[in-house]
Each structure stands twice: as C-alpha cells, then as structure tokens.
Amino acid sequence: MLNLTYRYRIYPGLDQEAQMLDWLEQCRRVYNYALAERKDWSNSRKCPVNACSIKQEYIIPAETPYPDYYKQQNALTKAKEEIPELKAVHSQVLQDALKRLDKAFKFRQERGFGFPRFKKFGQYRSFVFPQFKSNPVNGFEIKLPKIGAMPINLHRPIPEGFEVKQVRVVFKSSGWYAQLILQAHISIPDVMPHGEPIGIDLGLEKFLATSTGELIERPRFFVDLQSKLKWLQRKLRNKKKGSANYRKIQAKIRKLHEHIHNVRREFHFLTAHKLCDAAGMLFAEDLNLKMTSRGMLAKHCLDAAWGSFLDILKWVSWKRGVYFAKVDPNGTSQTCPQCGAHTGKKELSERVHHCDECGYVAARDVAAAQVVMQRGLVLVADGQSVKLPVEEDCLGVPMKQETSRAILGRPHRNL
Structure with missing residues (x-):
C-alpha cells in the first residue's frame, strides 16, 4: 500500500x-x-x-x-x-x-x-x-x-x-x-546501497558540507526578512484590535511568514535533488534537534530547519532511488577521517581540522562529513548479510532502482 x-x-x-x-x-x-x-x-x-x-x-x-x-x-x-x-x-x-x-x-x-x-x-x-x-x-x-x-x-x-x-x-x-x-495497492522495494557514497555535515556557517569537499552557503531565510517583520508588527501594535486596518496588517504578516516558508522549502528541495544527482548513497547525522533549538543560536538553527531538510532529503532519495541512512553524530568533528585518531574537542571558532597523528589538514565541516560517510559505509557493511541483492526481490524477480521513478515521475520543483 x-x-x-x-x-x-x-x-x-x-x-x-x-x-x-x-x-x-x-x-x-x-x-x-x-x-x-x-x-x-x-x-x-x-x-x-x-x-x-x-x-x-x-x-x-x-x-x-x-x-x-x-x-x-x-x-x-x-x-x-x-x-x-x-x-x-x-x-x-x-x-x-x-x-x-x-x-x-x-x-x-x-x-x-x-x-x-x-x-x-x-x-x-x-x-x-x-x-x-x-x-x-x-x-x-x-x-x-x-x-x-x-x-x-x-x-x-x-x-x-x-x-x-x-x-x-x-x-x-x-x-x-x-x-x-x-x-x-502497490509495493515499492526499499532502495539498496549502491553507487557513490557521500557524507553530509550540517552547520550554521555553511548550511551543508559534503565528503567530496563541496560547501553550500546557508541562506538567511528568516533573518534577512526579520526587519520587515518587526516593522509590520510595530504597525499592528498601533492599530485598533479587530478593525479593518488591523486585519490588513495581520494578512501581510501571514503572507510574509508563508513566503519565508516557501523559499526555505524550495531551497531544501533543490539542495536534496542536487545531492541525489551526484550520489547513490547519502549519509547524514542523526541530530538531536530538540537541543539545537535551544540556546543563543536557537533562532539560526530553527531558520536553517535541519529537521525539515532531512525529512525532504529522505523523501527525495527514496523517490529517485538513492540509498539514505542516518549515523551516530557523536564525535564526528573530533575524529580524523584519515587515521581515525581522536583530535580532541574543537571550539566553534576553529574551522580547520588538523590531525597531530597523521598530519591530515582539511576544512572542519568537510572532515566531519568524511567521518559521517565512513560510519555510513560501516553500517552498510554490517547489514549486507541480511539485505537482499539489488537485482532481485524476495521472490527472485529482477527489480530496478528506477521502479519508484517510473510510477511517480521525477519532477524537480513541483513537489
């Protein structure tokens, strides 16, 4: 079903x-x-x-x-x-x-x-x-x-x-x-691991860093329009509650919030499709989103909407036949992807990964994404003995990764 x-x-x-x-x-x-x-x-x-x-x-x-x-x-x-x-x-x-x-x-x-x-x-x-x-x-x-x-x-x-x-x-x-x-009343098989693996590390300075070294800037969806929202809210405060002008300002505020939501959602979908174009397996951190929504950076974390992006990425990956999985996020920025040594805790201002054991130097977010990819490949290797081959289903009938796409199509924007 x-x-x-x-x-x-x-x-x-x-x-x-x-x-x-x-x-x-x-x-x-x-x-x-x-x-x-x-x-x-x-x-x-x-x-x-x-x-x-x-x-x-x-x-x-x-x-x-x-x-x-x-x-x-x-x-x-x-x-x-x-x-x-x-x-x-x-x-x-x-x-x-x-x-x-x-x-x-x-x-x-x-x-x-x-x-x-x-x-x-x-x-x-x-x-x-x-x-x-x-x-x-x-x-x-x-x-x-x-x-x-x-x-x-x-x-x-x-x-x-x-x-x-x-x-x-x-x-x-x-x-x-x-x-x-x-x-x-149809059943679509789960996507099996295949193709090029890519690890993803989400952040605030850069919205996303991949294990291949690509960095994607983080648009300030809410922060860029916050001044306009404050201006409208000040105008609303000076209007008589329930009047026609009060309702007009309320409608403008609702429309601005909807615009922010639509722009953010469009960016998430386009980014998810871009990642699926270059990979057969995607691995991301299983973040504790409740903790990221608190503290002095809560507004920026909520503006980035990592949870919404991961849900969209999971859906787009399934639709396009790309394997997606989440890994343990603990210590991804404190582990060297080259030799696996523990490099110690880094401050947020420290944006470069440097390993004293092997001398590996890389951008901090890129190194963390490489660790995420390695952990994802370990999960795939541990699960190969219980998963079915890509070419056959449980009845031995050959199947293709394009099955879901043949049924649902592959629109990139109208999702």
Missing part, C-alpha cells in the same frame, strides 16, 4: 469561501469545547482531598468517566440537535476535529510534554473529508460534499493507478488549497 499527498490550488466562489470559513470556525469551537471538557476533568482529579483551593476548585463527580473520543463523538450528535450551526457542517468534518484533538493527547502521552492548546480565532486553518464514494476530481474541477464543485489547478496529473481517499482543505494567506491523499 502506497500513500501520496499532492497539493493543488483551488478557487472557491464567494459563497463557497464564506461557507468554508464558517466551517473552520465551527470546527474550532468543537475543538476548544472538547479540549476544555478534557482539561476540566483532569483538573478535577488533581486536587488532594485535604488541600482544596480557597478560591475555587474543579468539581466533577467521581463516577463521571473520562471524556474520550467516543464519548465526545456521541455528545456531538446530541449537540447538533440543539445547535443549528453545527448541522450545516459535514458530519465527518466535525468528527475529524475530535480526532485531531485525540491524536494530540496521544502524542502528548508518548512524548511526556506538550499539552494541547486552545485555538484562537483564525488558528484553525484546515478541515478534512475522510472518505469519498467516487473520485471528487473531474477534469479541472473538484466536487466537495455540501460545498459543491470549484476549479482546481492540476499543475501535475494524478499518477495512474492511484485513487483519492481523502481531501484536506487548507486556508492560507495566499488562498485555498486542496491536499489530495492518494492511495494505490
């Missing part, structure tokens, strides 16, 4: 846009009410019996069960009989708002932190149609339940053999988009 997500621009009419905005608001209210219900139930169980608060306390009967997804879904059916605004919204769209909250709570239990927050006005920006009886895309139109047909910009065709399972409607500052979740 293979799932893909393609995003297209849609152009709803004025009535359809007003209807979808109302749906977003109703989903936001359902989400916030369900979150408040769960939060009140949890707070009512936190107070010790002999130490209640003097001012106020959450009091919910002890026999009241926890309001999980199924209980809140049953309560939603009763609420639709009393609140006419909820009847206008597709039933499965409202249920998805409860599913989204339930996933947030389960994700919090896995991580141990990150309690879900209430959504302010305008922060709930998407809703989902979870299933369709037939293909909603007909030509250059898409038909959504209870909303109707509207033009869609199919800038790339839907691959043959795939059917539309879900549609997520997203509202951005640049307009409305439809994310089509496509599904096909």
Whole structure:
C-alpha cells in the first residue's frame, strides 16, 4: 500500500469561501469545547482531598468517566440537535476535529510534554473529508460534499493507478488549497546501497558540507526578512484590535511568514535533488534537534530547519532511488577521517581540522562529513548479510532502482 499527498490550488466562489470559513470556525469551537471538557476533568482529579483551593476548585463527580473520543463523538450528535450551526457542517468534518484533538493527547502521552492548546480565532486553518464514494476530481474541477464543485489547478496529473481517499482543505494567506491523499495497492522495494557514497555535515556557517569537499552557503531565510517583520508588527501594535486596518496588517504578516516558508522549502528541495544527482548513497547525522533549538543560536538553527531538510532529503532519495541512512553524530568533528585518531574537542571558532597523528589538514565541516560517510559505509557493511541483492526481490524477480521513478515521475520543483 502506497500513500501520496499532492497539493493543488483551488478557487472557491464567494459563497463557497464564506461557507468554508464558517466551517473552520465551527470546527474550532468543537475543538476548544472538547479540549476544555478534557482539561476540566483532569483538573478535577488533581486536587488532594485535604488541600482544596480557597478560591475555587474543579468539581466533577467521581463516577463521571473520562471524556474520550467516543464519548465526545456521541455528545456531538446530541449537540447538533440543539445547535443549528453545527448541522450545516459535514458530519465527518466535525468528527475529524475530535480526532485531531485525540491524536494530540496521544502524542502528548508518548512524548511526556506538550499539552494541547486552545485555538484562537483564525488558528484553525484546515478541515478534512475522510472518505469519498467516487473520485471528487473531474477534469479541472473538484466536487466537495455540501460545498459543491470549484476549479482546481492540476499543475501535475494524478499518477495512474492511484485513487483519492481523502481531501484536506487548507486556508492560507495566499488562498485555498486542496491536499489530495492518494492511495494505490502497490509495493515499492526499499532502495539498496549502491553507487557513490557521500557524507553530509550540517552547520550554521555553511548550511551543508559534503565528503567530496563541496560547501553550500546557508541562506538567511528568516533573518534577512526579520526587519520587515518587526516593522509590520510595530504597525499592528498601533492599530485598533479587530478593525479593518488591523486585519490588513495581520494578512501581510501571514503572507510574509508563508513566503519565508516557501523559499526555505524550495531551497531544501533543490539542495536534496542536487545531492541525489551526484550520489547513490547519502549519509547524514542523526541530530538531536530538540537541543539545537535551544540556546543563543536557537533562532539560526530553527531558520536553517535541519529537521525539515532531512525529512525532504529522505523523501527525495527514496523517490529517485538513492540509498539514505542516518549515523551516530557523536564525535564526528573530533575524529580524523584519515587515521581515525581522536583530535580532541574543537571550539566553534576553529574551522580547520588538523590531525597531530597523521598530519591530515582539511576544512572542519568537510572532515566531519568524511567521518559521517565512513560510519555510513560501516553500517552498510554490517547489514549486507541480511539485505537482499539489488537485482532481485524476495521472490527472485529482477527489480530496478528506477521502479519508484517510473510510477511517480521525477519532477524537480513541483513537489
């Protein structure tokens, strides 16, 4: 089973846009009410019996069960009989708002932190149609339940053999988009190690250094436009909250943030394709991204978005038949790639690697990328005994590395 997500621009009419905005608001209210219900139930169980608060306390009967997804879904059916605004919204769209909250709570239990927050006005920006009886895309139109047909910009065709399972409607500052979740009953084999290996070291002075000696500059996506963002935020502060001018400045701020995101994402995709053009195997460090997002360099680390780049690189590598793996990042800048000696801890200002044992001299980031490549080759060598040959699958049928590309195509920019 293979799932893909393609995003297209849609152009709803004025009535359809007003209807979808109302749906977003109703989903936001359902989400916030369900979150408040769960939060009140949890707070009512936190107070010790002999130490209640003097001012106020959450009091919910002890026999009241926890309001999980199924209980809140049953309560939603009763609420639709009393609140006419909820009847206008597709039933499965409202249920998805409860599913989204339930996933947030389960994700919090896995991580141990990150309690879900209430959504302010305008922060709930998407809703989902979870299933369709037939293909909603007909030509250059898409038909959504209870909303109707509207033009869609199919800038790339839907691959043959795939059917539309879900549609997520997203509202951005640049307009409305439809994310089509496509599904096909096919299996694509994992990419096996082959070709030229390249190690990657990510950094701030240079966005990326490869084991072949190539250095890629780091664009300052957010930092270069930070002054414009501050100027718009100062203008917003002087406007009356809720006025027409206030909403106009808000729209400009959202549009600027979206522009920064789009430019960064485009750079990540182009860099990933450039690496795949020159390699058959790519190895990168398995970074602790939570630690890099703290400290005095947190803004620059978040601006570089290493985690997003590694996810994109993994997807592009799989799509183009390039083997990708992550290695242990500990000590990559303290190990000599020539002789393997430990050179000691380096300060951030020390940008040249010099080994006292063998005399090897190289740029610090390039030397670290060479160590990453060596560790990746060790992982490949250790796993050769359990992996299948490149030419055959588990049934002995010859396979090619171009299998995924033949199905999905190889667009470089429209991803």
